Amino acid sequence: MLTLYSYPELFGVADNNGYGLKVFAWLRLAGVPFVHEHLFDASQAPRAQLPYVTDDGVAIGDSEAILAHVRRAYGVTLDDGLTEAQRDTALMVLRLLDDLYWVMSYSRWKDEAFWPQFAAALKSQHPRLTDADLQAAQAFNAQRYHYQGIGRFAPAQAYERGLADLAVLARLVPQEGFVFGPTPTATDAAIYGFLANIHFYPIETPLKAFVSGQGNLVRHLCDIHARIQSGPAAG
Structure with missing residues (x-):
């Protein structure tokens, strides 16, 4: 299995x-x-x-x-039916999401405006986590951000980068259906993976404000979310 x-x-x-x-x-x-x-x-x-x-x-x-x-x-x-051009687009979306990841993570572990809410949510849902665990994870992430580069940005500058990524996705995702047609592909799963971790969180970061204000992105997320709530997983 x-x-x-x-x-x-x-x-x-x-x-x-x-x-x-x-x-x-x-x-x-x-x-x-x-x-x-x-x-x-x-x-x-x-x-x-x-x-x-x-x-x-x-x-x-x-x-x-x-x-x-x-x-x-x-x-x-x-993804078998995708054209070469669509596969190229899919790869570019993956690379864009790699960039967005750092800003999304920064908003949780680095930005003091939102870190306390994220830490409290983790402790509430996963009580075995201690303050020491979270402080160690925060310090580890701060080091990662510094060497990657996003940690050297002020919050406004970091969010400007993430919002540019999200604006591209908002222009790519259609009002109906999915990125490459009426059925979802790996690209839709990838977009969901990152944007669901923004939209469904009740932490009002600039990233969430943008995503939740785009009807096409919210519709896409909710559609994928509903499709994957039950499926062939055990455990």
Whole structure:
């Protein structure tokens, strides 16, 4: 049985990290049965990063490597009908989401305007987390942000970057249907993975204000959210 290991849920979203939620949504949309296990500690994961999967005793890390493995092993055809131009667009969306990730994460762990609300929410839903756990995670993330670069930005500058990413997605996602037509693809799962972790959170960051103000993005998120609430996952 395929097992997905990812960070815990929060605010009704199955994973509070965009990459793990992307994989979760994609597996549900693809109809692939899997067990979902939540972890806080990624130290034993491939590259010490979540998400990862195990399949027949083999551990596979990196969200795109996971999707590639499952496509081959389980015959997933969600993206089979895409044109070369659409595949190019899909890759550019993935890279844009990589950029958005840092701003979204910054809004939780770095920006003192929102960090207390995020920390309180984590402790409320996951009581085993201590203040020491959260302070250690905050310090770890601050180091990551510094070396990546986003941590050297003031909040207004960081959000300007994230809002530019979101504006592109708002122009890409249609009013009806999905990015490449009437059925969702991996691109829709990826967009959901990151934007659900903004829109469904009751923490009023500038990112949330933008997403929640775009009817097409909200409609897309709610559609995917409804489709993946029940599916072939065990555990």
